Amino acid sequence: MERSMAPSMDLSKPSTHANLEAAFGGESMANRKYLFFSEVAKQLGHKDLAKLFRDTAAQETEHAFAHFRLLHPELVVNDPEQLSDEEKQAILSRCLELAIEGETYEYTTMYPEFAAQARQDRDSGAAAEFAEQSSESKEHAGLFRTAAKNFGLLTPIEQHHAETYGVALEALQGKGSAGQADQPIPGKWICKVCSMIYDPAEGDPDSGIAPGTPFEAIPDDWHCPICGARKASFVPYREAELKTA
Secondary structure (H helix, E strand, C coil): CCCCCCCCCCCCCHHHHHHHHHHHHHHHHHHHHHHHHHHHHHHCCCHHHHHHHHHHHHHHHHHHHHHHHHHCHHHCCCCHHHCCHHHHHHHHHHHHHHHHHHHHHHHHHHHHHHHHHHHHHHHHHHHHHHHCCCHHHHHHHHHHHHHHHHHHHHHHHHHHHHHHHHHHHHHHCCCCEEEECCCCCCCCEEECCCCCEECCCCCEHHHCECCCCCHHHCCCCCECCCCCCEHHHEEECCCEEEECC
């Protein structure tokens, strides 16, 4: 898709670069919030309000794209027809490199640290309030437990994303074709909706699924703890793999 060339900007000042990243993050978050609000309005029968949220979300996307083009002018495409195959590959490689960088940070640093902090918060302040038998403390403890659990579940998801992007990058470099392993990892299943990976060694204790429970033994009315998808939405987990002739 052809896009206008982004204007050049001096990003040598750290504050300007940081502000652009913050603005990109804010607009991106607004986009997802408004899409969520749109779904809520749709479920409640307010079609006009749902459309308003969707339209606003689309506008926020354009705002976010404008900031991202300034942050990464090397990715801006003005006229694809004027690009050599090498230049096209360089742009796509850079996109994959940034995707790998982001996903790797999430599964090696962000979610493990968030999970640890959530457990700490649960064990300190929330636990102390719980000792007072207040309903508020029970709510806090539950929220922190859920946060710690979700952060832990998201860690292998982001690792899966990073590895998939890594294989895609190697394929783009002509080393083979992107695919999946012929055989699934024994016992592990992945949600087709959100990529949550069910590991029988971990189970899903919060849903009454004890560690050591094989996926086949989980009740049919069980739902994905991340996105709520039904058990039928899971398929055997195959790792990303580079296929060579």
